Amino acid sequence: MSAREFWRQAFEIMRKDLKIEGRAGEVLAITVPFGAVALLLLPLAIGTEKSMLSRIGPGMFFAVTLLFGMLVAFRQSATEEPAQRELLTLLGIDPAATFVGRVIASSLLLLGFELVLTPLDIVLYNPDPVRGWGWLIVILVLVAFGLSLVGTLAGGVTAGLRTKSTLAPLIVAPLAVPLLIASSQVIEALRLDRSILNWIVLLIAMNLALTVAGVLTARPLEETSR
Amino acid sequence: MKRSLTTLSVLALLGVGAGLYFGITAPLDEFQGVFQKIMYVHVPSAWLAYLSFGVVLVAGIGYLATKKHSWDRVAASSAEMGVFFTGVALITGMLWGRPVWGAFWDWGDARLVLTALMFIVYLGYLALRRSISDPDTRARRAAVLGIIAFVQIPLVHFSVTWWRTLHQAPTLLRPETFEGMSSNTIDPAMLRALMINLGAFTLIYLSFMVTRVWIAQMTDEIEQREARENLEIAGAGITAPNLEGHAHA
Numbered sequence: 001m002s003a004r005e006f007w008r009q010a011f012e013i014m015r016k017d018l019k020i021e022g023r024a025g026e027v028l029a030i031t032v033p034f035g036a037v038a039l040l041l042l043p044l045a046i047g048t049e050k051s052m053l054s055r056i057g058p059g060m061f062f063a064v065t066l067l068f069g070m071l072v073a074f075r076q077s078a079t080e081e082p083a084q085r086e087l088l089t090l091l092g093i094d095p096a097a098t099f100v101g102r103v104i105a106s107s108l109l110l111l112g113f114e115l116v117l118t119p120l121d122i123v124l125y126n127p128d129p130v131r132g133w134g135w136l137i138v139i140l141v142l143v144a145f146g147l148s149l150v151g152t153l154a155g156g157v158t159a160g161l162r163t164k165s166t167l168a169p170l171i172v173a174p175l176a177v178p179l180l181i182a183s184s185q186v187i188e189a190l191r192l193d194r195s196i197l198n199w200i201v202l203l204i205a206m207n208l209a210l211t212v213a214g215v216l217t218a219r220p221l222e223e224t225s226r
Numbered sequence: 227m228k229r230s231l232t233t234l235s236v237l238a239l240l241g242v243g244a245g246l247y248f249g250i251t252a253p254l255d256e257f258q259g260v261f262q263k264i265m266y267v268h269v270p271s272a273w274l275a276y277l278s279f280g281v282v283l284v285a286g287i288g289y290l291a292t293k294k295h296s297w298d299r300v301a302a303s304s305a306e307m308g309v310f311f312t313g314v315a316l317i318t319g320m321l322w323g324r325p326v327w328g329a330f331w332d333w334g335d336a337r338l339v340l341t342a343l344m345f346i347v348y349l350g351y352l353a354l355r356r357s358i359s360d361p362d363t364r365a366r367r368a369a370v371l372g373i374i375a376f377v378q379i380p381l382v383h384f385s386v387t388w389w390r391t392l393h394q395a396p397t398l399l400r401p402e403t404f405e406g407m408s409s410n411t412i413d414p415a416m417l418r419a420l421m422i423n424l425g426a427f428t429l430i431y432l433s434f435m436v437t438r439v440w441i442a443q444m445t446d447e448i449e450q451r452e453a454r455e456n457l458e459i460a461g462a463g464i465t466a467p468n469l470e471g472h473a474h475a
Binding site for chain 1: 340346354373
């Protein structure tokens with residue numbers, strides 16, 4: 001298959017997934033408010049002292065993104081049901097293109113999730129201003145892509161299982177921790193005016209490793225889901 | 227099979243005996259005193275956890291490449307061993323941490339936290355295996371998860387050099403030297419005790435692995451036999467003949 005055909009297939013899968021989200025509004029109507037509730041509840045549990053909330057605000061944002069953002073990766077998809085999968089196989093769609101399309105769709109939705117929650121986090125926690133905040137955009141993109149990769153892979157290995165709703169988060173949460181650590185450390189490094197290069201490299205390396213693993217294992221995973 | 231297992235078990239027992247002897251007779255650490263001796267169990271357990279999860283990775287790739295279930299049995303057995311050794315490393319680490327750091331658990335120690343997360347990831351791996359009854363599906367999905375899960379192992383290992391936290395930096399394999407044994411940061415008698423215990427734990431791992439793979443093979447054979455016995459010879463569409471001559475409504 002040519003690279004052009006591969007990307008056309010991936011784009012179509014992504015378009016279908018986004019269309020389903022556009023109709024159902026699962027992320028916007030359910031997951032985003034769920035994440036907002038978490039940001040509201042946390043200060044009630046740990047205390048409302050302003051300086052402490054300013055300090056932990058960015059970390060809370062990434063923790064909420066990790067825990068609630070994974071729901072975005074597990075949402076209803078155009079490639080989920082056995083009948084849909086059989087149809088994709090009959091049409092000759094490359095499983096790797098399906099994986100890539102789904103990851104890109106989830107990444108875009110996760111980025112939207114993050115962009116809605118960022119101003120809310122700033123309003124609620126009033127985090128300390130940092131120099132080089134433009135890097136935050138890069139971090140948001142890398143975290144969205146990484147979480148989407150881990151979530152899609154976990155969704156793939158647990159597809160069709162009775163225990164999926166509990167097993168998939170159990171797999172995703174610890175595997176996504178490097179994303180949480182690296183993103184929080186970038187904010188900390190920016191606050192202390194230190195280099196953030198190592199953390200960016202860690203995020204990129206993790207995303208690359210997961211992309212390669214996801215593309216290479218897409219076919220065996222797809223064969224078990226039919 | 228039985229002979230090799232017996233040989234391995236005897237060697238493992240001898241190794242444990244030698245490890246205990248050299249561990250007890252090794253000199254006391256100047257600062258940590260007797261508590262440093264926990265390291266003769268903690269360090270080999272941590273290394274074997276890495277080895278076990280490395281075997282899960284290799285066996286997963288082996289299964290996906292060949293579709294032979296023997297690879298899957300190795301992966302499953304090694305994952306169980308890995309979880310066991312990670313548990314031992316965590317518990318011994320906490321027992322050492324209480325007198326030396328003053329606390330069983332310290333959030334400031336990156337390796338401790340990441341090792342606990344690694345433990346949970348592989349518990350998830352074992353949970354996934356238990357959730358799937360079809361052997362082919364189970365083997366493929368577990369192989370994929372075994373590959374993905376390994377991504378975090380370098381992070382756990384290098385966490386002590388990337389984050390300057392409470393945990394002691396590597397004594398043997400430092401990323402900047404790779405000279406390992408020639409490192410002079412450890413007393414030769416302590417190093418000898420550590421290496422003998424490492425060998426003994428590796429023998430324990432191998433004997434457990436051989437036993438566990440053998441049990442898994444027996445279980446698979448029993449399952450296959452039961453599946454063959456329960457198979458309907460003519461399919462569900464054919465029913466038993468009605469010998470009394472009464473037609474059923």
